[in-house]
Amino acid sequence: MKLYDSLQSSPLFQGLTSDNLLQIIGQTKFTFRKIAAGDIIKKEGDPCRRLALVTNGQAKSIAHADDxxxxxxxxxxxxYMLQSECAFGLQLHYTRTFIATTTCDTVEIDKNDLMRISDEFIIFRMNLINYISALSQKTTRKLWHPTPTDARGRIVHFIKQHCSTPTGPKTMRIKMTRLAQETGLGRRAVSDTLNTMQDENLLAFSRGIIEIPHIEALK
Structure with missing residues (x-):
């Protein structure tokens, strides 16, 4: 029943009937793992050969610039699904590192089983296509958002461009000189802007770490 509930809560299995889910569970080999807090669930660069679902617990996702x-x-x-889009296409490796912040339970489904399920259940196939298409569209649209002209707008725009979700706490690790370079601002302008935003309790920064409690509060 725990596996049934986990699959039912995943966007890829939405709309499937109880009989469909029980049939999938009966015909599919699942790999279960328990991850201790602080341990890596998936690492940037690891091959993505399976669909991995975090079924219990909390984790943090870390994405790095190419350099x-x-x-x-x-x-x-x-x-939570761990980058299911990386199981297909040209890039078949995880581009983020996922680390458990509490004890986590995961379940993984081999790519061959994913293709079989996709062949047998059109609803699953449409869910998979819609999920990857929506992700692609959101990523593409980010490139066309106009860049603000003021210092605060440029900094907020840069940070949000690198977030995978538009809500919740974020931590960006970046040196002041690099942030100035990426936003086209002077180092003094970056420092003054971050200090002002810190005074407004929108973020906290020190020694190359910017802590944002609520990204949605940044306008």
Whole structure:
């Protein structure tokens, strides 16, 4: 029943009947793991051969720039799919690192089983296509958002561009000089703007770490 509930809560299995889910459970080999707090669930660069679901617990997602010059951390909570889009296409490796912040339970489904389920259940196939298409569309639209002209707008725009979700706490690790470079601002302008936002309790920053309690509060 726990596995049934976990699958039912996943967007890929939405709309399937109870009989469909029980049939999938009976015909599919699942890999279960228990991850201790602080341990890595998936690491950037690991091959993505299976669909991985966090069915219980909380974790953090860490994404790095290509040169690892800065990174952003976001919280995720069960039920959560770990980059299912990386199981298909040209990039077949995880692009983020996921670390358990509490004890986590995960279940994994092999890609071959995913394709079989997709062939047998059109609802699952449409859910998979819709999920990956929506992710692609959201990512593409980010590129066309106009860049603000003021210092605060540029900093907020840069941070939000690198978030995978529009809500919740975020931690960006970036040096002041790199943030100035990425936003096209002077270092003094970046420092003054961050100090002002810190005075407004919108964020806290020190020694290359920007802590944002609520990203949605940044306008």
């Amino acid at each position: 690892h010059g800065y990174s952003i951390e976001e919280n995720v909570a069960a039920p």
